[in-house]
Amino acid sequence: MEKRYIGIDLGGTNIKAGVVTETGSIVSKASVATGSGPHQVVERMIHAAQQAVAEGHLQMRDIESVGIASPGPLSSEQGIVIRSANLPGWHNVPVRDMISQALNRPAFLENDAKSAAYGEFTAGAGADEKITNFILITLGTGVGGGIIYHGRLIRGVSDSAAEIGHMIVNPDGEVCGCGQRGCLELYASASRTGKYAQHLLAIAPSRSSSLRALLEAGVSIGSREVAEHAKMGDELADEVWDRACRYLALACVNAARWLDPQMLALAGGMAGAGDFLLERVKKHFATLNWKMTETKMEIVLATLGNDAGMIGAAALARDAHQQR
């Protein structure tokens, strides 16, 4: 009988919880609205975990331990969410111990993007025993990531490693919410890709684009619309998509230079475009990358979709003894 773990993924809109086997298969899952304020949100996380267990016709005693994926900054060692842009009112919330006590199971807390990276590494795109060094880049509202080296998650000394969205890629670029200039997140997130299209439409009112009709109809332009219209041959949409993919490729080059992993996977909203993202990123990578030696890093799409954080959190709970 395989051992079972709970993975909880705390998002700004929904909380997802799942019972996951030791080999990364989902037994059952549940989803609830996030709510607001630490007290309510933690209550709902507990409820989602209990619901997932019930869905699987299991008891809490069938569960070994619980992994929690949360936005940060947080301290995985202390089990505390320090604060979060997506969770107003949170300040040093001891989420791990609150959940551990309520469920009477050991619990572990990790950053959401790092959890997703560990999920893809153990049960998704990187789930191959030949792959020991792996990087995930998540392209959503922001850009996040995780690094696995020699099979272990790289946390850094203050849980701040792999802040891939805050790599400076353009030293004279615009100011990011983090206080830096020219962060990758400003050029390659799903939300910024949509905004850049809107910007180009606004500054050149006479430029024709199939996206303009959407904008005039009051549709919000996101990365999905940009990708769809670029695929259909719209020049403005293609310019926007191409810029995002070029910056992503630049991040991939720097990833190879820093860490030289076997694989780098792309996930999140932008990755919904599938091969239209992957092939464009690879094309720019081939141009931007050095010619000194062959780069062995394979660039791929992530495979677990929205379950990556939940599966990764469960896998981190499973491997907690070896993780620090």
Added chain:
Amino acid sequence: MEKRYIGIDLGGTNIKAGVVTETGSIVSKASVATGSGPHQVVERMIHAAQQAVAEGHLQMRDIESVGIASPGPLSSEQGIVIRSANLPGWHNVPVRDMISQALNRPAFLENDAKSAAYGEFTAGAGADEKITNFILITLGTGVGGGIIYHGRLIRGVSDSAAEIGHMIVNPDGEVCGCGQRGCLELYASASRTGKYAQHLLAIAPSRSSSLRALLEAGVSIGSREVAEHAKMGDELADEVWDRACRYLALACVNAARWLDPQMLALAGGMAGAGDFLLERVKKHFATLNWKMTETKMEIVLATLGNDAGMIGAAALARDAHQQR
């Protein structure tokens, strides 16, 4: 009695060899001219090692094993130097086994900058048991580096991790010898810093600078001259120095984002300027770095000077059993 190891540092001009104790103290050392061609160079490496042992009034049987620091690309696993810009005519030279057989001792091969990083980590700037995650950036003719995570050297899957000089810091910058555009090495190496000063003097013949007299006297302007004249208040020299330090600070920010280490040390020719380098880099770092959380990474000067590679190679030989 402490165990003893040999560290050999293969440079483009000289080969240095030293007998180093298990705690990183140098017992004795020797230096010979590098020579040319794999056969002669390896002969001289062997000779340097024997000379260092003789200098220490020791026998080869007093030595546990031998570490070799070499320019790359190389394969540490196979013990082969694939080729090197500074070693013409080298192609897949099995340096490790040649030296191991000649000295009748186990030998280990590692990249020179990674060896220097391990030297500084174990016996130099990072030699503090509280420091487990450490980055070295070497600022010489090129820019190199090494990363230590959880006490272990990060090699990557093709010995190409920590190629810090080939981080792209300016995507629209000039072309680097490696085939990329805008590599850090083009803006922050000792040699490029001198060349940039010469460039500024050449494009503005009427601009006054105390460096101009040097140039007219046929003196080659390097990073040392730039630092000296900047210290004395020369505006052009200061502009050049400041640009190099700003790009270095940018690399430091990205180092913190990727790996979140406790310490980052600066070494090599540029670091000869001491606090004049360090303080300027720290100043730009404070401006460029994010304001999200406190960055715990301390930026310091390396302390082992030219012995870092030799000491690091010896330490890698000591720790070879735990290194892969």
